[in-house]
Amino acid sequence: MGASIEYALVQTVNPYTQVPVNVVVATSLIGKYFKPEGENGDFTVIDEKTKVFPWRIITRFSGSQLEEAEYEQLLPFEANSPAVIESITPGAKPFRVLLDSFVTTEDGTGIVHTAPAFGADDYKVGKKYGIGILTLVDREGKFVEGVGEFSGRYVKDYKSQESYVDVNVDIAVKLKKENRAFRVEKYQHNYPHCWRTDKPILYYPLDAWFISTTAIRDKMVALNKTINWKPKSTGEGRFGNWLENMVDWNLSRSRYWGTPLPIWRTEDGTEQICIGTIAQLREELHKSVEAGFVSRDCKKGQADLPQKIEKLLSDLHKPFVDEIILVSPSGKPMHRVPDLIDVWFDSGAMPYAQWGLPDTSSNQFGPLSSENFFQYHALNGKVSAQAFPASFIAEGVDQTRGWFYTLHAIASLLFDSVAYQTVVSNGLVLDKNGNKMSKRLGNVVDPFQTIESFGADATRWYLITNASPWDNLKFDLEGIKEVQRKFFGTLYNTYQFFALYANVDGFSYKETSIVLAQRPEIDRWILSSLHTLIQKVTAAMDDYEPTQAGRLIEDFVDQQLSNWYVRLCRRRFWKGEYSADKISAYQTLYECLETIVRLMAPISPFFSDALFLQLNAVTGRYTAESVHHVNYPVADSSFIDQALEERMQLAQDASSLVLSLRKKVNIKVRQPLQRVLIPVLDPVMQTQLQRIEDLIKAEVNVKSIEYLSADNTFIKKKIKPNFIALGKKLGAKMKAVSTLLSGFSQDQIAMLEKEGQINLQVEGEALVLQLAETEISSEDIPGWTVAGKGKLTVALDITVTPELEAEGHAREFVNRIQKIRKDAGFELTDRVLVKVQAPAGLTNSLASFKTYICDEILADSLEFSNEMAAITTIEINEETIQVQVTKKG
């Protein structure tokens, strides 16, 4: 453009890269390095202290106008002279301003320095403009000869030398001295470091072999869309983006250990061969020896040449493989290229490499395809033809660009196929503070020690149920303890409870299984819940959601089985004869336990097996030696009764409400109460409740449950909008209607219920409100102690009549005697004789419930007496009585 710019400001954080070929890339130039007060300042006086530099705007132009502008080399040396550059890259035109979009004006001056040999972006733009490439740093990390005083110095401290002087500082000093540095300052920035030694890494331009994966990018993207990713976002986001921006797969590795790249080429690189099989290599080796080349001791004309060649071929690792010299078509020697194959290639080739190549010479199956490949091996009995693609694989999310990619790439390349249908990309196990576990930081939890102290199953259960596999897990031993106590403890307790009574009664599931219809409702309920559980757990497992599956099992064991079924059924196990009802209880609980251990077996392989074996040892229902040899449970929908499960939920809620009312008025559960009142909003609800009212009565110790029908004006109701139904209809008027409804009188609610609709005036407009657009629930029953949850409201009659009080005394008494029995170490079945000395009131109470008491405490006699020998003092409802309990016989 004819103008000459004296200086351009350039920012770099790595001065050492300045030395080779200093070129600049600009997108725009901004004056942010100059303070406003310096504009048109005194150009003869520069105040170094205030850093106010005089400056003046001469002209404005965009960075693109500087494109191709030549500039004076910053640090000219012998080794980076234009002549040397020309000799390395003929026709190169260095020292020009280049443009690229990766430079922004947000940081620095908008001009950066680029070194094509030291980074991918730099390399790309350098290549585009043809500025040549220079490597002034050798493979040890030192400057090469010919860069003046810097020659031979390490650009970073690679030897951990105490005397190391940062060459970058010296370069900065030199630039400063030559008045070529505008400002030098310390700056913290990210620099890549070796993951193992923490030493700084240098980018280095090397020749490499690539697989042209970009050629099949579209195919890989399309195939990826058919893979079921867990979680989805990793497949669409992290992996999807990765594929969209994929570059060719660099197959070369410059290491010692690994698979040698099977390519031999002539020194000038004009002829080369890629060996596919050992047989081919053998053939080529023979040819080469024949042509007069010597590979190790394989020489033409030797008697035992075949043996020598076999010996050489028997180990194709480095360094032996590099002794093999092949011959090119034109008769030149070919040496193996020094590179190794990326180990990730091996991992990605796993599905096929593990079976080996088929014998393609017969061409039995036509061209190579996944079908043919696995067909071939299937015929040889090695593997099923359906073995590919894999149903699912799982690995850490850090494998997205590793194993997940290589499997996908190779399957796409070879067979136009996915390598796996589902992939679970696990999150990481972090320490309890959310940091990655690292040996260096010492925050690693030793898995073997954890398993030693808490058991593999508790550890597994914790890992699986605490967080979805793809979420990171904050590992905390407290969580394992909780699992032990909460889940395994409860399950084992339940089993022990079962075993205790099953042993007493000699239950071994020898009776025919009682048909469902003949089992009591509570048994049908737990079995219904059990089969619903099987359904849900199976669905979760099929959806690769083991966390959901585990949590469902946990919830069932704790909430339904232990704290409801067993608690409510306890009496059935210890009371009475070995009747049909008792057998039903045993069978039902047994079936639950047996199914649970089968369901949990994949997550908890040892505990489930132990429990299964204990159960099965008695009943012999299975001939299998292990729970893992038994099929996974299959839900039988004929067991599932949704209405039953719903009403049991009602029973649980109602009981919980009554118990909370008892608590509120401080009447203990052992004190019987007369009645509970439940308003029912519709006939279905009443039917549902009536069918489980015996359970509620027993659970909360009340004599009767009464129902108040919906039209009973006794109940106070409340109304609120059904937001989902009304929202669409009303839109902005929603608020007004909501306010209106909250002000509804009991009469208005009753009117709406009766008519099914009601006319309203909302913001001056008429509106017909339908019953279905509202939600009505009972709020209060005046004069009663009430509690509510959702649509359910219960009221409790808290009057304790003398009769009820007497029964309460009797129950207290039973409880005390049971404790004495237990303390005395009596067997569950021991009969006893009881003598009591009590105040008159209590004596009357106990006497009137004598049959009940004797039945409960297995007493053959209950006598009231004033003269007693060995006595125990007990307290019942703040009154003291004396008792004597002796074992009969």
Next chain:
RNA sequence: AGAUCCGUAGCUCAGCCUGGUUAGAGCACUACACUGAUAAUGUAGGGGUCAGCAGUUCAAAUCUGCUCGGGUCUACCA
């Protein structure tokens, strides 16, 4: 820097996809109760600006955008 996940009670997590008016559970804590499953159990209580800001909407933990904080990956460790 880019990509992605996460952020809800002291702790671990549900709820979010598909917006609906008192945001749940377990643990821990406190109190009370229960006691032939007892190293178990029940009931109740305290504890939340749903990371923050803005937007969309009659209505936002939920949808959108931005910001902050944390994790992970970004091409020669496996």
